[in-house]
Amino acid sequence: MNGMSLHRKIEENTGLLIFGILLVSAIGGLVQLLPILDQESLETAEANTRPYSAVELAGRDIYIREGCSVCHSQQIRPLIAEVERYGPYSRAGEFVYDRPFLWGSKRTGPDLHRIGGRYSDDWHRIHLLDPRAVVPGSIMPAYPWLARREASAAGDIAAKMSGLRRLGHPYTDEEIADAEAELEGLLEIDVLIAYLQSLGAGYAEEGS
């Protein structure tokens, strides 16, 4: 009949109280998370977004292993200063083949979402092995071991690709069968550079 009586009813009935607490704490998720699970635009790849090749995927694993995302974000925010510096802002559809996503949360170094094609492979090679050789004031650590290890030692790439296929990445049987051969003879630094050069190509301005 009034506020206090309802209050009392809830307070004196543990089951009702638990239900009430669950209901109230679920509202945020029901409003923000549940609809997203069914939102098509978040699952639809941008026109130029494609799954990573075996080589790029292996490079991506090295990017994760070395913790690159600790200092480099991969998300260009829709602000003019970021668009001017890094390129077109990131779209949701560009990340459909990123499992897990590597957006990062901190920029000690610059954003890398559109780094692909900005520098030559040779520049990346020098820069990863000794950042100060090309950027004198850089505080990025050197990663000399990348040039000493075989890329194929990093894990079973074919198994990884089949796993991703189960999650919806459209790899063909042929691509998976050829995956190991593609890594043949490549060092970790080669596949990491291939991954870096693939970044950012997933989105193109309309008409360009």
Place this chain on the structure above:
Amino acid sequence: MADMPSAFWSGWISVLTLTSLAGMVWLVWSVYFDRDRGHEQEAGPVWDGNLKEGERPAPMWWFWLLFGSLIFSVVYLMLFPGLGSFAGLLDWSQGSRVAESYDDYEARFAGVRAEIAEMSLAEIQNDTGLMAVAERIFRRECAACHGSEGRGQADMFPNLHDVDWQWGGEEEQIRQSIRSGRNAVMVGWEAVLGEEDIGQVGDYVLSLADGVDEDHQGKAVYDRNCAVCHGADGGGNTLLGASRLSDRIWLYGGESQDIRESLVNGRFGVMPAFDEQRLDDTQLQLILALLVR
């Protein structure tokens, strides 16, 4: 808009949001303005003879804080996107904000840009203010490879101050190098020439700065294999990006082992393309003023 939820989820979001808002208004209101409160308290339980529920209301400034934030939420949901697919009365979106920023930016600099477009490179070069801007653009876009002073680095990226322009130093040639990028290809010659010839050709290449030596052992092999691109006198070819070999300027180092390395494994210099997004026409013009002499 493509990113809006479907009609069902839009309704779901709106109903849940508005219901929760109404519920919170009711809760706050009922706690403060329940007329039957005194009666309720009388009937409340008493423990240990004198312990019972207190009845001191929370302070009123707290009420206004809670109620004010609820009113703020309602206003916010009317102005900005939040209630499902309702775009808000301001029609605000992150994308439109960027577009607006660009409109402001273009309006603000349209005059200066038009002026620069009218200027010749020489006029820009005489304007210290514009040249300072050009240097900043250079440091942002070019310095990672060519060095902050443009003197090249890492025995791989060309010095832009010397007279040796692999792809040509004229305005149009530099413009094309920047806009379209360059891919230099010199394949490795080890399989074709063999160890002995590589040594002799390397030696001959190093001697080209002193003029063509007709009697040199490497000359015949050079003329047969290398002169097609680099020229019989080592003058190079800017159309192919074949380096001039007769000027004592060495991109990859001028020691005999550097030359050997080039001959054995080849060289594949890459200059990335800088499109409109990365360097617009005005910025490119300023960079050209910095580079063309």
